[in-house]
Amino acid sequence: MSLLRFLTQWYRKSNLLTPLHTSISVLVLLILGQQGFNILMAYLNHQAFDWVTRTLVIEKEGERLLNIAIDEERGFLDNSSQGQISTRDNGKNKSNFYNSFNNLYNLVKDNPAQIKQLDKIRYLYNQWQSKLNQKALFGSVSTYSPAENTLFNSLRYEIRKLIQHEEILLSARKNYLEQLYDINVAINTFSTLIILLGAGLNLQLLHRRVKLPLHRLTEVSKLWQAGQMEVQLSYSSRDEIGQLAGVLDAMADSTRHRQQNIEVRNQQLEDLMSALSHDLRTPLLATRNTLDCMSRGAFGPVNDTWKEVFEEYRQANEDLLKLVELLLDVSRYEANRSDHLSCDRLNWEKILIKVIDQVKATSTRELAFVCKISQSLPTVYGDELEIQRVLQNLLDNAVRVSKPKGEILLEITACGQEQVQISVRDYGSGIAPQEQEKLFHRFIQGRNQRGRSGLGLYLCRQIIEAHRGTIGVKSSIGEGSTFWFTLPTAIKNADWNCEQNTTRYRKSDA
Numbered sequence: 001m002s003l004l005r006f007l008t009q010w011y012r013k014s015n016l017l018t019p020l021h022t023s024i025s026v027l028v029l030l031i032l033g034q035q036g037f038n039i040l041m042a043y044l045n046h047q048a049f050d051w052v053t054r055t056l057v058i059e060k061e062g063e064r065l066l067n068i069a070i071d072e073e074r075g076f077l078d079n080s081s082q083g084q085i086s087t088r089d090n091g092k093n094k095s096n097f098y099n100s101f102n103n104l105y106n107l108v109k110d111n112p113a114q115i116k117q118l119d120k121i122r123y124l125y126n127q128w129q130s131k132l133n134q135k136a137l138f139g140s141v142s143t144y145s146p147a148e149n150t151l152f153n154s155l156r157y158e159i160r161k162l163i164q165h166e167e168i169l170l171s172a173r174k175n176y177l178e179q180l181y182d183i184n185v186a187i188n189t190f191s192t193l194i195i196l197l198g199a200g201l202n203l204q205l206l207h208r209r210v211k212l213p214l215h216r217l218t219e220v221s222k223l224w225q226a227g228q229m230e231v232q233l234s235y236s237s238r239d240e241i242g243q244l245a246g247v248l249d250a251m252a253d254s255t256r257h258r259q260q261n262i263e264v265r266n267q268q269l270e271d272l273m274s275a276l277s278h279d280l281r282t283p284l285l286a287t288r289n290t291l292d293c294m295s296r297g298a299f300g301p302v303n304d305t306w307k308e309v310f311e312e313y314r315q316a317n318e319d320l321l322k323l324v325e326l327l328l329d330v331s332r333y334e335a336n337r338s339d340h341l342s343c344d345r346l347n348w349e350k351i352l353i354k355v356i357d358q359v360k361a362t363s364t365r366e367l368a369f370v371c372k373i374s375q376s377l378p379t380v381y382g383d384e385l386e387i388q389r390v391l392q393n394l395l396d397n398a399v400r401v402s403k404p405k406g407e408i409l410l411e412i413t414a415c416g417q418e419q420v421q422i423s424v425r426d427y428g429s430g431i432a433p434q435e436q437e438k439l440f441h442r443f444i445q446g447r448n449q450r451g452r453s454g455l456g457l458y459l460c461r462q463i464i465e466a467h468r469g470t471i472g473v474k475s476s477i478g479e480g481s482t483f484w485f486t487l488p489t490a491i492k493n494a495d496w497n498c499e500q501n502t503t504r505y506r507k508s509d510a
Contacts, residue, residue, distance in 0.1 A: 027198045034191040041184045048177045058107050059166040065100040066159040124155040213241045229256035284321045326455050333462035341383040348373055348412050355391045363399050372411040378489040380420050382467045390460045394424040394483045401428030423484035431475040
């Protein structure tokens with residue numbers, strides 16, 4: 001148990017790939033051991049094959065030796081029956097016998113027992129040949145005495161004994177070869193299974209220690225990207241991924257706290273801005289009424305000089321009042337975008353006429369307004385006054401950057417069956433690409449708008465997004481700009497309740 005506990009602690013405290021390296025090292029050692037065993041088995045098989053081949057050669061040579069002796073005996077008996085002995089044939093047979101005997105002797109020279117047996121065979125053969133030579137010398141070739149027969153039988157017995165010994169050796173060595181083959185198959189099968197098992201364990205280890213943590217890291221990173229910084233990796237391992245997870249968890253926690261602090265601070269600033277705007281609106285309205293009365297002489301005669309002064313004060317007060325109302329509108333949209341919106345069937349011709357008339361009334365520039373409204377536009381619902389406000393803001397900006405006697409194009413087209421696009425095209429100086437991304441943010445002043453609040457386009461974005469639309473700009477330096485926004489033809493939000501058979505729609509209390 002203590003060893004198991006030690007291995008478990010070592011496994012947890014080790015580096016990420018240390019167990020993998022260890023298992024791979026064990027697999028490599030197994031493969032090397034298998035190869036070494038295969039080399040050993042190849043050597044043993046080669047040695048066994050040599051033994052079998054040597055045994056077969058000895059057995060064959062022993063059979064040849066026996067055949068020579070039998071042929072020699074048969075020849076002697078045939079000659080004896082005819083009353084003559086051929087010295088030439090006898091010498092030839094004897095030469096063949098000794099050639100075969102010497103071959104056997106060379107084959108078994110490393111085996112003392114077989115050398116001893118061969119010496120006995122040679123002795124019996126020489127004794128037998130001596131008896132035959134004596135018979136030939138005394139001319140008694142017609143008889144074959146029991147002594148010669150006994151010697152030949154003993155000779156034949158010893159040769160057969162030699163052959164039988166080799167047959168026994170051959171059988172034993174064949175069994176040895178079969179055993180080597182069985183051992184080789186068993187060991188190779190076992191080692192292959194162990195290697196496959198080790199490879200499977202390595203894959204499982206990689207899956208558990210690398211793939212699963214990385215998959216978890218990817219999922220949590222996507223949640224972080226979506227703003228859910230409260231999600232933690234919670235990876236307890238002490239390897240490199242565990243250390244990385246700890247660092248990332250700490251970073252996410254720190255980021256979450258910073259975001260919460262920023263949100264609280266932004267909310268406080270927005271509340272302060274809303275409160276100040278609301279508190280400033282009342283005295284500004286009172287000041288405007290007072291200045292109107294003073295300029296009309298309600299408190300006594302006013303000369304032209306004081307009228308100009310009162311008019312300047314009134315214009316400054318009006319600008320402040322517009323800024324306060326703008327701040328209040330921005331606060332209202334940021335608090336709840338669509339609570340105050342009405343739902344109207346939008347009449348684009350009517351809206352464009354009103355916007356162009358208001359712009360002409362407040363602008364001293366002579367400009368040509370070109371309107372293009374596509375035929376068969378789908379019906380769009382929205383707050384007519386707010387949409388008119390967006391168009392007027394975009395048109396005011398276009399007028400401000402256009403050259404005298406220039407042209408401004410207002411175009412309304414259908415984008416498929418689900419959207420309508422409204423665009424305002426001017427031919428001014430254009431907007432740099434790095435500035436285009438910031439135009440619809442708070443307190444970002446657009447082109448040629450020094451001294452303005454920088455809230456107009458931001459409020460336009462709030463209004464369009466409250467209508468479930470999008471807003472943007474396309475511009476090139478020196479070629480002018482096109483501000484556009486889209487509105488959906490069918491509002492699917494449950495907060496809207498518009499009916500087709502009426503001309504005026506109000507937001508449902510439900």
